[in-house]
Amino acid sequence: xxxxxxxxxxxxxxxxxxxxxxxxxxxxxxxxxxxxxxxxxxxxxxxxxxxxxxxxxxxxxxxxxxxxxxxxxxxxxxxxxxxxxxxxxxxxxxxxxxxxxxxxxxxxxxxxxxxxxxxxxxxxxxxxxxxxxxxxxxxxxxxxxxxxxxxxxxxxxxxxxxxxxxxxxxxxxxxxxxxxxxxxxxxxxxxxxxxxxxxxxxxxxxxxxxxxxxxxxxxxxxxxxxxxxxxxx
Ligand SMILES: *Cc1c(COP(=O)(O)O)cnc(C)c1O
Numbered sequence: 001x002x003x004x005x006x007x008x009x010x011x012x013x014x015x016x017x018x019x020x021x022x023x024x025x026x027x028x029x030x031x032x033x034x035x036x037x038x039x040x041x042x043x044x045x046x047x048x049x050x051x052x053x054x055x056x057x058x059x060x061x062x063x064x065x066x067x068x069x070x071x072x073x074x075x076x077x078x079x080x081x082x083x084x085x086x087x088x089x090x091x092x093x094x095x096x097x098x099x100x101x102x103x104x105x106x107x108x109x110x111x112x113x114x115x116x117x118x119x120x121x122x123x124x125x126x127x128x129x130x131x132x133x134x135x136x137x138x139x140x141x142x143x144x145x146x147x148x149x150x151x152x153x154x155x156x157x158x159x160x161x162x163x164x165x166x167x168x169x170x171x172x173x174x175x176x177x178x179x180x181x182x183x184x185x186x187x188x189x190x191x192x193x194x195x196x197x198x199x200x201x202x203x204x205x206x207x208x209x210x211x212x213x214x215x216x217x218x219x220x221x222x223x224x225x226x227x228x229x230x231x232x233x
């Protein structure tokens with residue numbers, strides 16, 4: 001088994017262990033964040049049974065998606081900032097978008113979905129710590145935004161996503177996760193007819209806290225593929 005396959009297996013075991021320990025029986029999905037990593041590594045992870053991959057940079061990911069089009073069952077999740085002039089490429093190439101941070105992007109994805117392609121699953125990105133430099137809806141905007149997104153064709157609202165400010169301390173890591181989960185509960189209560197089942201939160205550094213607070217998709221890069229090199233970004 002390659003080292004990537006081993007890390008995938010270990011990470012899956014870890015996720016299951018943390019989920020079980022806190023009494024969860026629902027599935028916590030592993031999203032393998034492969035940004036900056038070569039297609040060959042994604043291929044190895046796929047061989048190890050991984051199907052869902054997260055990418056942040058449009059051009060880089062479109063090249064890899066083309067190169068890996070032979071991999072059956074592979075699923076592409078866009079998790080990075082979207083410039084509106086790149087939304088068409090995202091609509092054409094991705095199954096999921098976690099980082100919908102303004103209505104304009106949801107509308108463009110809706111209009112730009114190619115004929116015959118399944119609707120794009122989307123999450124609204126929430127700026128849960130109200131950081132001035134971070135994108136996303138504020139907590140107070142989420143319910144109204146969700147209402148509009150639900151009305152769009154071509155996109156299917158699945159839930160919320162957050163990237164809280166980093167913290168070393170687990171109790172501190174939990175605070176924003178709790179807040180977004182509470183928001184998710186409000187969203188579900190407002191739209192019981194929708195399939196709102198996704199809370200995308202947690203990375204290598206705060207995975208356990210996120211699972212304990214109800215994450216259904218954790219976005220893990222470094223623990224699977226090693227540290228990233230941004231020198232050519
Ligand atoms: C890069 C990235 C991740 C992965 O982070 P790691 O610390 O490498 O696990 C998760 N989510 C988003 C939005 C990212 O951009």
